[in-house]
Amino acid sequence: MLWLKKSTIALGTALALLLALSWIGLELDVTKFAAAANIVVFLRNDWLPPDWSVLGDAVRLSIDTLMIAFLSTFFALLVALPLSLLAAGNVATPWLRGAVRAFLSLLRSVPEIVFGLLFVVAVGLGPFPAVLAILLHNVGVLGKLVSELVEAADPAPQEALRAAGASRGMEALYGILPQIAPNVVSQYFYRFEVAIRTSLILGFIGAGGIGQQLFMHFKIFKYAQVTVDVIVIMALVLLADALSAWARRKMI
Numbered sequence: 001m002l003w004l005k006k007s008t009i010a011l012g013t014a015l016a017l018l019l020a021l022s023w024i025g026l027e028l029d030v031t032k033f034a035a036a037a038n039i040v041v042f043l044r045n046d047w048l049p050p051d052w053s054v055l056g057d058a059v060r061l062s063i064d065t066l067m068i069a070f071l072s073t074f075f076a077l078l079v080a081l082p083l084s085l086l087a088a089g090n091v092a093t094p095w096l097r098g099a100v101r102a103f104l105s106l107l108r109s110v111p112e113i114v115f116g117l118l119f120v121v122a123v124g125l126g127p128f129p130a131v132l133a134i135l136l137h138n139v140g141v142l143g144k145l146v147s148e149l150v151e152a153a154d155p156a157p158q159e160a161l162r163a164a165g166a167s168r169g170m171e172a173l174y175g176i177l178p179q180i181a182p183n184v185v186s187q188y189f190y191r192f193e194v195a196i197r198t199s200l201i202l203g204f205i206g207a208g209g210i211g212q213q214l215f216m217h218f219k220i221f222k223y224a225q226v227t228v229d230v231i232v233i234m235a236l237v238l239l240a241d242a243l244s245a246w247a248r249r250k251m252i
Contacts, residue, residue: 051224058232065209069195072131076138084146107140130207149180189244
């Protein structure tokens with residue numbers, strides 16, 4: 001039986017050991033769950049009822065957050081597409097593929113919050129540093145994801161174009177991109193949804209959007225206003241998820 005194989009037992013034992021070491025190493029204490037009731041009291045006393053006076057600002061800033069996510073992800077895809085072809089083994093030469101993959105890995109390894117801090121210093125507060133930060137990180141992520149789609153593409157159209165004397169660029173343009181276009185669209189919308197959540201965090205460092213207002217309300221203990229911010233953020237995320245699902249159904 002599969003579950004009685006030595007390799008399965010060894011893997012299960014190793015997993016159990018890692019879980020135990022992680023739990024002990026982090027000094028987790030389940031008895032602290034008893035204090036969870038304090039959260040309910042805190043929410044009831046300080047968060048409710050919501051202060052709807054900030055609703056207008058929250059909606060306006062949530063639109064800014066949406067635009068930050070859209071612009072950064074769109075331009076990231078434009079940059080990532082050619083880089084992904086250069087990072088694919090079935091398109092680029094080995095030395096070029098290695099160099100581009102290393103560059104993409106470098107961009108992915110730097111969190112958006114670090115890029116955001118650098119750009120806030122360089123260009124000042126506001127949405128622009130958030131757009132730049134998310135753009136650079138998404139170039140690394142989308143470049144890797146799309147390069148894997150390129151490598152998994154059916155080689156038959158490429159071989160037919162090659163036999164007709166087409167260049168590598170023509171092979172990629174007409175033999176690969178039409179195949180992977182639906183999956184590229186799907187990856188774009190996934191990263192767009194992630195960018196919305198990321199832009200909320202970047203608002204904590206002064207990069208604009210509703211995340212910045214949420215942080216300011218927390219900082220001055222205006223929890224009834226935080227409630228409104230959170231409600232608007234939830235509505236924004238649900239709206240973005242619904243729009244992404246609708247667009248994928250129409251375009252894929």
